[in-house]
Amino acid sequence: MTLIKSISGIRGTIGGAVSDNLTPIDAVKFAAAYGMWVKEQRKKTNYRVVIGRDARISGEMIQNLVMNTLIGMGIDVINLGLSTTPTVEVAVPMEHADGGIILTASHNPKQWNALKLLDANGEFLNAAHSQRVLDLAERADVDFAEVDDLGKITVNNAYFDLHIDEVLALDYVDVEAIKSCKFKVVVDGVNSTGGIVVPLLLERLGVEPIKLHCTPDGHFPHNPEPLKAHLTDLSDKVVQTAADFGIAVDPDVDRLAFMDEQGTLFGEEYTLVACADFVLSQNKGNTVSNLSSTRALRDVTQKHGGAYTASAVGEVNVVNAMKANKAVIGGEGNGGIILPEAHFGRDALVGIALFLSLLAEKQISVSALKKTYPLYYMSKKKIDLDPNIDVDGLLEAMENKYANETLTTVDGVKIDFADSWVHLRKSNTEPIIRIYTEAPSQQQADKLADRFIVELKTLS
Template sequence: MDLPLIVSTSGIRGIVGEGITPEVVSRLAASYATTLRHRRVVLGSDTRPSREMCRHAVLAGLISTGCEIIDIGICPTPSVQIMVDKCEAGGGIAITASHNPVHWNALKLFNENGLFLSHNQLERILNIYHQSLSRVTEGGIKRASFSRLGKVREEHSTFDVHIEKILQGLNVGLIRKKKFRIALDCVNGAGSIITPIFLRELNCTITAINTNPREDFPHPPEPSPKNLQQLSSLVREGRFDAGFAQDPDADRLAIVTEGGIALSEECSIVLATIAVLEEKRGAVVVNLSTTRAIDDIAAAFGCPVFRSRIGERNVVTAMKRHRAVIGGEGSGGVIYPRVHYARDSMVAIGLILQHMAGSGRKLSEIVASHPRYHLIKQYILCAPEKKEKLLADLKEQLKGERLDVRDGIKIIRKDSWAHIRSSKTEPAIRILAEAPTKRGANELFNFIVDKIEMPD
């Protein structure tokens, strides 16, 4: 697009006031609505300051195309996906830029099954959008006549529906018996109200911080260890069994042990995978950038692992193809088909508590017993128009390596790997390197960085 927007199957996002403006958002919403076979749309959002601007713009676009809008308010992204199914809607929109900084916002777009759109579906929306820019008659957007304008109704059952679906997929009795003490950081995001309710349903005693949806994010919103100092201190001083941190739309989870140690977000999918495979053997699907510990754990259970390209849509497609019992991404996203094909931080919390309850061990003891790798995650800023050349030049320099080029460049060695790819959510190139030792990970990371040449 000739606007400063980042477009991927994970959504259409940009900086508010630059790529994300009321005009752009409204036209994108109308273009999306034009592609729907059934014009009932579920609408939810996270808590960013630009929420109301974007919400009203989306409503204008949907109403103008004759949609019936089911407004479920501030809620996690997986709540939107679940309610698309529940309401038999033609699609859904979550207004959220997920882990991006507060000055970003985005539209996450879902189909009639509550799943992210395919590449072809997204391309069709963008074609309609561009046609509407080039023609006075608004091109391919199908506007409704006055008598057929859309209507909005509010739906207040979302939290109950979402929580009940998760509880049906857990051993609730086992978890409730343990009466866990949990510290929670919701980053003042979409999980601020629903997550404490969910934890109380599991008979947990909770102390929650940053649970005011009207306030700004108290720290960088990505749920990575460096951003969890406040939660770590709370857990360490309060003798909790665990600490959990969500991102602004509550689809990703990070964990703090009872000793106040913030774990890599990779641990969320690792722990969830163990919890599921203990109950039911089956295939596991993760993306190309997820820790190799998943392969070791699945092998211990005699289960296969399949890897997909980055992005929830790609993981879900592979999960369905291989009939996976669990899947997700190393960024903290856990997808449990028994609940829904969506990344869901509350599902991850439930599975981790179930595993803790069943094992009878402290969280730190569970983590210490797992295969451990050292994983470096860094990025370099790179303009979108330069990414392709940078990766092509790097691939040429890595001819002697065993490569997987389905999504960027992944170097695969006997006991280590590195993945270099274009970010789908930021103007950046992501670089990941994992090895059994910290030294090995650093050497592999530096090997990559030394070969990267930024195009002119």
Template structure:
């Protein structure tokens, strides 16, 4: 077995490459650690469609059963479905087997606590301490029970959404919706949801076999086929999901990707125009969220990067809506999780409410331009580089919550080290593309000079 340092470990969970760092032995040990950490309580397990999922699932079962945990198997379903079912079943926790937007050779364990949210950094450290010590609870024979299969995950998730939002009509007719589920977990739920919402569905890549037809991250360069489908079918809108269906990308009726950050912006504007409430998002999400909230006299709170940082702040502040600029929408009234199915529902109802084409709704959003870069940076260089930037920009407004964020009236730059890789992430947003590109080049040049 390779040492633990070959894995990527963050507050989001543990991930690695099948046949390399993510071996059955290691998976079983992590499951044993989690079962011990949760005092042998009930644990809900689900997975995405990756072909390695069956192997990973049974390795996880072995570790959980060995510590005496009752195990509920949801099998293939979206990650937000697993999170919802942890709460619904009163489980002590859950494990989502998915590497999300990573390539198909990757897989991972995302660890969920009893409230359906992921472990925070302190809880993850406690779990890793148990893992490294290797002192796992050992269940006696009579404590080991059979795994219980549960097929109610997706039906329960659908019921929860449809309890709040029913069928939609756009200008008196059914909406035609194109979808690309990347043959991931959304393939089992998204078509059914759209039909329940009264839409006509045209689809590609909805076979849940784990054979990804393109990289599963729902970014513009991976949406070519969906853009073509929207144009050829005359669809009113197109939706794309990643492999575990927590992130949502949108294509307008013109066959154009609208940008990941605009997914959350549309959902926020739809809800705030109906009721006031606090919005929570992370530091790297578009300033458009603040501009929208200001129009409706609502507050925006920014957090560190990571879904759990957003959800914990949402709980504390009793927020109406939150999310992240990667296409993650969190609407706690339905599900306290990044949930692409909830995002789809809110956007369709926004279109119906306004009787406007999707492209018009996007044009009405505040316009900003993003530039994103990643640069290699060993962990020992991170602090010195960030300190150098602080000295250079000391006269400007700085936010040190997570790395360094430099705020200007119509632009900002966020520089931080990755939670999972030895790289620096540089994100710049400005009112025009030239300003964003120029500032990003300036920061990159400083890093090369460091």
């Protein structure tokens, strides 16, 4: 079990020893550090922080610890209860709050939880601010409020509806065109908050939702990462019900994958490709994704006359690159859609609305839509790290070995070959090396990944 502190937040497994896991003491320590950071940044008299959580089993415990720590510091809390990461991101600026915390370990299994930290814009803390929170967590001089100055908790259950209102108000979303198609869609909510909010969105769009694993009790029926191997129930349900397609989200609803009408995964990489194709058809401009994302986004962007940029992995890095390059859409190949008109955060609800608008416009099936895009195939594998291995040295050895190829080292090592690539990097959220490859066929992609697994093991 482990506790990981990074740009992605504070993430760990429940139970075990303090500082080795995400225990109640660790939750309080990092909540207090965040409260100190908020006061440092905002320099006000009164402070407000929005807090929401996904449905995982430990969520209520961790949320109570975090909220009560903040009110003990004299900070008011707006409690959204069961929520999603993008919903909290939307709520922070709407509430004129000083920050936000989402209690979720995203795609990690049920034994994990995390504190994902937002600034006053509802955006994830950058590297410098994240490091400041970590530094503050090591201090023992937290200044708690006296009894008359304690914060208070206000419950607000309106934000699913408010979030959906914001999505439907986007200029790209053609509500009437979607309603006229009378789509029928299966939703795999992985027994978290997507099981609540995605059907609500679909109903507002005149789409018939068929619910699968939509009871928000935190008992994930399969690995919550929305990958092909984990979505066999969704595939079967789409075919059995003759649905137009299927939707899978992760527990905090910032990742999105589609299943076509034949029960074949559309591909989480192609979630962003399709949404970008639709947005770029109406608003010419640039795009951004991370180094581990498909080349198909580059191809689609260039087709529309825009420029494509690859950032380091991590939502903060993608957002920074989007702002620097004035991107009209961006995201990550894990099914994360970032649309600046909505907010600078991955949002599955935005992705669903854009995808439905695209289908309504083109009047074709999801399988036919996939065939309109450049087809690449990815392999996503990983190696568990031995604590004694010098991982940076291992990656440097790979860099030296392939010095004659096109290399990018802004985030791990990416090696670009003529018709394929491989990206090797340490994970921000788990003690592993991720090996992502892309090639013209699945067999070639898998073979390339397996080759580099052998090479890494040989060098280690």
